[in-house]
Amino acid sequence: MKSDSIVLLLLAAGESRRFGSEKLLADFAGKPILQWSLDSFGTIDAMGKILVVNPDFEPEMFEIGSFQTVINENYKDGISTSIVRGLKECPDSCEGIVLALADMPLITKEDVERLVGSVTTEDEMVSYVFEGKKGFPTYISRKVFSRLSRITGDRGAYQLVKSGLAKMREIEGRSHNVFDIDIPESMNCTDHGLGITDSNGGFRR
Numbered sequence: 001m002k003s004d005s006i007v008l009l010l011l012a013a014g015e016s017r018r019f020g021s022e023k024l025l026a027d028f029a030g031k032p033i034l035q036w037s038l039d040s041f042g043t044i045d046a047m048g049k050i051l052v053v054n055p056d057f058e059p060e061m062f063e064i065g066s067f068q069t070v071i072n073e074n075y076k077d078g079i080s081t082s083i084v085r086g087l088k089e090c091p092d093s094c095e096g097i098v099l100a101l102a103d104m105p106l107i108t109k110e111d112v113e114r115l116v117g118s119v120t121t122e123d124e125m126v127s128y129v130f131e132g133k134k135g136f137p138t139y140i141s142r143k144v145f146s147r148l149s150r151i152t153g154d155r156g157a158y159q160l161v162k163s164g165l166a167k168m169r170e171i172e173g174r175s176h177n178v179f180d181i182d183i184p185e186s187m188n189c190t191d192h193g194l195g196i197t198d199s200n201g202g203f204r205r
Contacts, residue, residue: 001119005095006139008046008112009086010037010067012102013054013075023181025061028105033181035062036105042066044109047094051102052082078154087149099157100137106176112137115171124166125157128173134158135177140166 012024012034024034031039041049042065051067054075070089074081083099090097096119098112111128115137119126124144128135140148140157144166151159160166 001095001116003045003113003116004047005093006046006098006116007048007050007086007090007094007096008041008044008098008100009083010041010049010051010100010102011079011082011086012057013052013072013082013085014079014103015054015076022056024102025058026181028181032062033105034102037100037102037107038062038065038067040108041100041112044112046098047091048089050086050089052086078152079156080151080153080159083151083157084149087145090145094142096139096141098137098139101180103182104136104176104180106179107136111173111177115139118171123169125161125168126171127158127168128177129170130173130175130178133178135173 025032028036038051049067051064051069052072053069055071055073057069057071059069068089070085072082072085074085087097098116100107100112115126115128116139119139119141123139124141125139127138138157144160147160147165148157151157153159157166158168161168
């Protein structure tokens, strides 16, 4: 599949409760956590790029670039509301979406391109998996959109797979595909291969 037929949804509306402060502004290896994703995905040739944020988002703190920013007023009801909110902004002509999370700063443009390049017409969902754990980014076909628009709570699109409402094909990822920042201790990037290759063949910057 060509990337210009998909829309990238970058979900950044979380409450950062476990982190204790607004984590997307926290410095991670020299720039805010969110800025890593904005920079990595900025040159992807997608039909659209949508940044889903909460009402307290401060756009002046970031270089948004080519992303369209939309506000999720219902963000306190869980990540599902951000997916549904972003989905509403997708043009009717898009063939699928790619979901990425703003607290996963090591995901790259190449991850997205490899994912999208692997998609076939039979796929409903495709996602990276590392050591049995579902990772990101995740592709979701238009054929699943009606079901996706009805998800609820603080669970993501994977709830469709768990409930038997969608089939997901796995592609092998690396450690950075499952690395996210939930607590300040996660900021020790050297444990996850930033600038080096870790023991699991992890990310190199």
